[in-house]
Amino acid sequence: MAVRSGRFVNGRRRPALLLLLLLLAVFLLGSLLALHKLNHSPLIHQYDILQEYLESNPPKGSRTRSILLWSSFFGDSRWGLPADSLGPQELREELHCPVYQCEVTNSHDFLPNLDMYDAIVFHVAESFPFLRPVPSRRSPHQAYVFALMESAGETKHRLSDEGGFYNLTMTNRLDSDVVWPYGQLQDIETGAVVAPSAQVHWRQQPTKGEGNDTSASRLWRGKTKMAAWFVSHCKTLSRRENLTAALQEHIEVDVYGKCGPLSCTRGDSHCDEMLDTDYMFYLAFENSLCEDYVTEKLYGVLERHIIPVVFGGADYTRFLPPHSYIDANRFDSALELAEHMRFVANDMEEYTSYFWWREHYRMVNVSPFCDLCARLHSSAQRHRSQVYGDIESWWFNSCRLKTNIQF
Ligand SMILES: *[C@@H]1O[C@H](CO)[C@@H](O)[C@H](O)[C@H]1NC(C)=O
Ligand SMILES: *[C@@H]1O[C@H](CO)[C@@H](O)[C@H](O)[C@H]1NC(C)=O
Numbered sequence: 001m002a003v004r005s006g007r008f009v010n011g012r013r014r015p016a017l018l019l020l021l022l023l024l025a026v027f028l029l030g031s032l033l034a035l036h037k038l039n040h041s042p043l044i045h046q047y048d049i050l051q052e053y054l055e056s057n058p059p060k061g062s063r064t065r066s067i068l069l070w071s072s073f074f075g076d077s078r079w080g081l082p083a084d085s086l087g088p089q090e091l092r093e094e095l096h097c098p099v100y101q102c103e104v105t106n107s108h109d110f111l112p113n114l115d116m117y118d119a120i121v122f123h124v125a126e127s128f129p130f131l132r133p134v135p136s137r138r139s140p141h142q143a144y145v146f147a148l149m150e151s152a153g154e155t156k157h158r159l160s161d162e163g164g165f166y167n168l169t170m171t172n173r174l175d176s177d178v179v180w181p182y183g184q185l186q187d188i189e190t191g192a193v194v195a196p197s198a199q200v201h202w203r204q205q206p207t208k209g210e211g212n213d214t215s216a217s218r219l220w221r222g223k224t225k226m227a228a229w230f231v232s233h234c235k236t237l238s239r240r241e242n243l244t245a246a247l248q249e250h251i252e253v254d255v256y257g258k259c260g261p262l263s264c265t266r267g268d269s270h271c272d273e274m275l276d277t278d279y280m281f282y283l284a285f286e287n288s289l290c291e292d293y294v295t296e297k298l299y300g301v302l303e304r305h306i307i308p309v310v311f312g313g314a315d316y317t318r319f320l321p322p323h324s325y326i327d328a329n330r331f332d333s334a335l336e337l338a339e340h341m342r343f344v345a346n347d348m349e350e351y352t353s354y355f356w357w358r359e360h361y362r363m364v365n366v367s368p369f370c371d372l373c374a375r376l377h378s379s380a381q382r383h384r385s386q387v388y389g390d391i392e393s394w395w396f397n398s399c400r401l402k403t404n405i406q407f
């Protein structure tokens, strides 16, 4: 190093050194000029631009989102909500939404213009309203929501005509943008709502004999009847009526409601108590075999002292803790299912072990509008435009006719 720098200042190299200094001076002057120019350009003085932006786009994180319920929900213009219009306070205090900075209304005049709503919700199990089928104008910033809590068979829209119309889905399917299930399970200890979900990490069922619920065993002793089925739609896509008929060849199934000889109104306290005291099993058979389609047929008895026998298109591990139900589709024939039910019914320890989960989970009902509100606030939603081009195939492909169990 020392040798080299000595050579550098050596007289022979003086012209080269001068040239270098000159170049450096030119470079410095140029930089100063550029800096001066930049300093006075709008690129650096952005405050005005920022101010202008902020004035036309209020900070999105805090702005209340507005949701318009365009049509009614089976005649209920409130969709089961406590009032015609709810604001953030009601969402927080009455619906207990974690993200509550939203307004939900069924009044089309709530805001001065239809294109001001952040989301407009359409109930697809009913036709578009006759007088006001769809909004006449549409803003590219608002989301049209495909909302439906029924199976695909209950769709009352011609979806082949509605491609490219909806931006968000709100259904019982777990791959919807907003999941709208019939019921949810909450982990009592952590408070987390764990199911339904595509992947639930269920708590471990204690090993047999560990749990000793004396009231459960007392109830088991009192039960004298095998299975009850409450039904009002007799002929269905899932052919559950045929499965029941096949079961009846092996075990006794009491059929209540329109399609059977017995009557008892679900919801009557005596009728509900009968499920605790008299029956071993409750048939929670869905009318169609669609993905994630698990209805009040199941949730209505989940906290009663009776084992549900489920039949549907769902993967029930996404909905219920292990060893809390019997899934008909896990058996190859009605005979095998009937034999298994008989085995469980006859063994007190086996029967009562189906209720192990009750001390860990409880049923809750979180409004889907909480989720929709959160969704409208999420940054992913704000920065992405999405639309369902072929809503018909997304929705109809969720159902099937084939079953594993033969009957
Ligand atoms: C059940 O457990 C309790 C303690 O949790 C105990 O006192 C009781 O004796 C047990 N009953 C039976 C039948 O094992
Ligand atoms: C299913 O049951 C109905 C009567 O409820 C009967 O008409 C029909 O033939 C049955 N289908 C099959 C495949 O057994």
Ligand SMILES: *[C@@H]1O[C@H](CO)[C@@H](O)[C@H](O)[C@H]1NC(C)=O
Residues within 6 Å of the ligand: 139, 140, 141, 142, 143, 144, 164, 165, 166, 167, 384, 385, 386, 387
């Ligand atoms: C909703 O879909 C419409 C129609 O394709 C589109 O113009 C609009 O930008 C979408 N909006 C959002 C918020 O994704």
